[in-house]
Amino acid sequence: MKIGILGFGTVGSGVYEIISNSGNCLMKNLEISKILIRDKNKITLDNMTIEPNELLCDDNIDVIVEVMGGIHPAYEYIMKALKSGKHVVSANKAVVSKYLEEFTQTAKEHNVGFLYEASVGGGIPWLKSIKQVKRIDEISQVYGIFNGTSNFILYNMFEKGYDFNEILKLAQDKGYAESDPSADIDGIDIQRKLTIISSLAFDTVIKEESIPTFGIRHVTKSDINYFKKQNITLKLVATSVKNNNDYCSCVEPVLFTNNTIEANVSENFNIGSLTGSSIGELKFYGQGAGKLPTGNAIVQDIIDIYTEGYQNYPYYFDKKLSLNQNLIKGKYFIRFSNEQSKEVLKDVANDYFKLDSSHAIITNELTIKESQSLFEKLSKSETNLFYARYN
Amino acid sequence: MKIGILGFGTVGSGVYEIISNSGNCLMKNLEISKILIRDKNKITLDNMTIEPNELLCDDNIDVIVEVMGGIHPAYEYIMKALKSGKHVVSANKAVVSKYLEEFTQTAKEHNVGFLYEASVGGGIPWLKSIKQVKRIDEISQVYGIFNGTSNFILYNMFEKGYDFNEILKLAQDKGYAESDPSADIDGIDIQRKLTIISSLAFDTVIKEESIPTFGIRHVTKSDINYFKKQNITLKLVATSVKNNNDYCSCVEPVLFTNNTIEANVSENFNIGSLTGSSIGELKFYGQGAGKLPTGNAIVQDIIDIYTEGYQNYPYYFDKKLSLNQNLIKGKYFIRFSNEQSKEVLKDVANDYFKLDSSHAIITNELTIKESQSLFEKLSKSETNLFYARYN
Incomplete structure (x- = not known):
């Protein structure tokens, strides 16, 4: 061939x-x-x-x-x-x-x-696994760590105490991050991947515009130190949930307790999780980028064409789903600079504290719809706002 | 059909x-x-x-x-x-x-x-993934947690402070463990699975008899407390390694630092890892047993037959490999009862200490060949010996 x-x-x-x-x-x-x-x-x-x-x-x-x-x-x-x-x-x-x-x-x-296996999760046989699971099951949830650069940055901030700009520069020097790092650190790269993942998982067409996306550009050493004291770890995570004919997707920093699998995905590795109706939860872990792992994913696709095996996993994206931003919810950590922002947050704040020279709160449980509206209000006066959802 | x-x-x-x-x-x-x-x-x-x-x-x-x-x-x-x-x-x-x-x-x-996907790792698409990786890569290593019952026991000893017999009884009451639990707790079940996994991974026929196997029957609350203090976690693990035309396999308790993926595989979940020449390390996690996950694996096989997709992953087990028990090595934790056993251990002991009413050592690095010969000597005078290899 x-x-x-x-x-x-x-x-x-x-x-x-x-x-x-x-x-x-x-x-x-x-x-x-x-x-x-x-x-x-x-x-x-x-x-x-x-x-x-x-x-x-x-x-x-x-x-x-x-x-x-x-x-x-x-x-x-x-x-x-x-x-x-x-x-x-x-x-x-x-x-x-x-x-x-x-x-x-x-x-x-x-x-x-x-x-297009290599377009998400590099060498991990992730998209084909989703297609395979769909031969039997409905998938109700997909989530995971799909950007090696941001995981490398967060991992090294946690493990070696780097601040964000130091480790970003190091990642750029090593060729792990591009000279314009926005796609990786602002979640854009993950947003693209999540449209592919969730379109496949839910048999539908999910557009980038429907995915609220927030990255790790503003995370600080004091945020990380606070998380470490609580035995939690920060990861940049893509999530999509489906319930009947509704779906909800987002890309945002997520806090995992240290005894979870996700918290222990180190360096630039990726992991994807799915939940199927009979199979339960499956996780797939591996190198999400790199010459040989990504090359391998492409050659696997070529072999599937050579053997005609790809015909056993046909796909049409023909389900109609509605966006419902109440499907994903959680408590949030929010760190902000202006004391006046406390007024905006007063109805959702469950716990307020000073974090070095900034302010922080833990919120009540909020839906994506609620949290998005909150962050929009805050962004008018806050330029370095950082938030993360508790898993 | x-x-x-x-x-x-x-x-x-x-x-x-x-x-x-x-x-x-x-x-x-x-x-x-x-x-x-x-x-x-x-x-x-x-x-x-x-x-x-x-x-x-x-x-x-x-x-x-x-x-x-x-x-x-x-x-x-x-x-x-x-x-x-x-x-x-x-x-x-x-x-x-x-x-x-x-x-x-x-x-x-x-x-x-x-x-026979369902024979190992229940619902995890693990054997098919091995076959898929083999379409391109040589696999040099496979290892993982492939017995839900023993993982459930160890997880609950660590998390909830049960002693071995208490949690075994609880597992039996819940239907997680059989009334004769030997196959699960002595590693026999895993030994069978490892012959299947490594025969597939290495294209050869690996027999149960060539796999030294030790279980968790003798692990105690004081062992677990000692591991917890060291921030390490105990898992019952199957490992096979290949190097050129040599292979080595074993089933034994393994100690992982708490910040590894394996240490955080909870309850009765399974995980399998493989290392391929171009793909690097991949891990697959999910329910290793249960009515629907295992049923799902069988139905996936049936669909592969229906679509003739199974023909794209042909297998012949036609490589000739030699057993080389020097390929796997590590330091061991050994806990024993008789003070006289110290004599047998004196050449390999790196660190000796009392563990409640028992004795324990950490050894130098030993190959499987060396450790097997040591455990054979010790078993003559020790009836409740427990050991585990540091990962």
Whole structure:
């Protein structure tokens, strides 16, 4: 089976390395015939080109692997490939999150596969597990840690006492975080992943806009010290819940007691949990990024195409669900700067205390709807507000 | 597709319930046409029988689900079903562990599937994940917590201060442990599961006899109190390691620091870890037993047969590996009664202390070969010896 790869960064070269070097005999059936790169001065292999149509219009290519990132021209290339009867495997959560339904529909019309395991949770067989569970069960909840960079930052703040900016810089120096880190630390990356996860888990189309998202940019050393004293650990978490025909999703910092599995997911690892009607709770843990783990997820998708195994997990996203932001609720830790904000918080505050030079409260139980409205009010006067929900 | 079920205990009735009640449209293709039970006075459904040949000789039945337990006549029924061209799905770790290679070979000769996901880790998609990882990677290590009863006992000793016999009795009253609990607390159940896991992970045939196995029967409240003070947690763990053409397996109590994932696997949950050459470490967590989770694993196998998806994960167990008991090593906690045993331990003891009325040491790093020879010597004079390896 002939493969064309769009993009040859970390993940693209991981795919190349695995297919070239794995001793497994299945690999003999896979041939990387062309690779699209951006810069003609970086051509190092005979089969590299800077001309996308050399891949997209080559009738001999069966599978296009899209690992370019970004929305355009990734969207156009994927659509062109699918429409010309090529299978597509993508690791690009930005474009998959936006166009999952359209890609899936187009693939179905042209009788080819559109697979994207590597777009969420790197090497963890997470999306396929969701599809597998759905063959029998209704899934009522999915949640987890799906961003390695933010987990690396939080883990090192807890374990080694770094403050946020120190460890962010270290992560950037190590190549774990990008020079513009917003997507990772503000939860945008996770929001994209959660649209993919929950669309799959609930058989529907969930849009990024419906997911309230808050990151860890404003977390401080004093927040962390307070959590440590309470034997709780902070993680940046994606959650989606379904109840009958209602759903609710959010991305926000969550506090776990130290004796939970999630609290002990260290360094840049990821974990995903799901709850199914007969299977109960399952958790899947592993490397959520990196050249070989993510490359591995792509090669697994390619093998599923080669063996036609992907046809055993068909998907249509055809359920209609309504957003109901009362489905997720919890107590919140809120840390704020202006004493006047206490007035806004007076009806929900269960416990108030000073945290170094700031103020903090623990709230009563609030729904996402209630907490969102509260944070909107607070944000008018607070610039470094931080909050986290108790699990 | 027509299904015959051999046995209608907890798991058999779980399969029946899932196929009858799941709203998933795939289930409409599955029909339970006959059920074998033992006692004719317990016939409650029209399609129940006490005559095995009514299932095994029925040409209309496509799949036999074997959930009887025990070695005989389960072995004969499975062989008869396979030889007459029926697919077989089994949850019976005792018979699968002993005859995995023969069943697999016979299934291959008759062009049918032999699947046994439910025999290890209940509802966790663990064996299929191993097979999937093996499509690309070499697996160098598998380990985990695969017995819910012993984990329930240890968890409650740690969390609630029970002593061993108290919590064992409670587990028996709740139906979590059998009236003869040896298989669960002496590691026999896990030994069977580890032969299945490591045979799959390493593509070979690993026999129960090659796996040194020690359980938790002799653990005391003072052992647990000592571990708690050290911030470590005790789990009963199965481990297999492969290095080139050597392997080493063992089942023994293992000590994890409290900030690890394993230390926080609570109640009767299971977890399995594997390390693959490109995927790195993956962990899979969930309910390792119970009517619906185990029933779910069986129905997943049936769907894989229905969709022919099982053919995408073929297996032959055809690698030849040698046992090398130097591959696994660690420091040990050893608690013993007779002061004279100190003489046997003097060359390996790194730290000696009194533990209530007993004696305890922490050893230097020992290989499985060394520790086994030591425990054999000690067992001559010690009747309640307890030991655990530091992870």
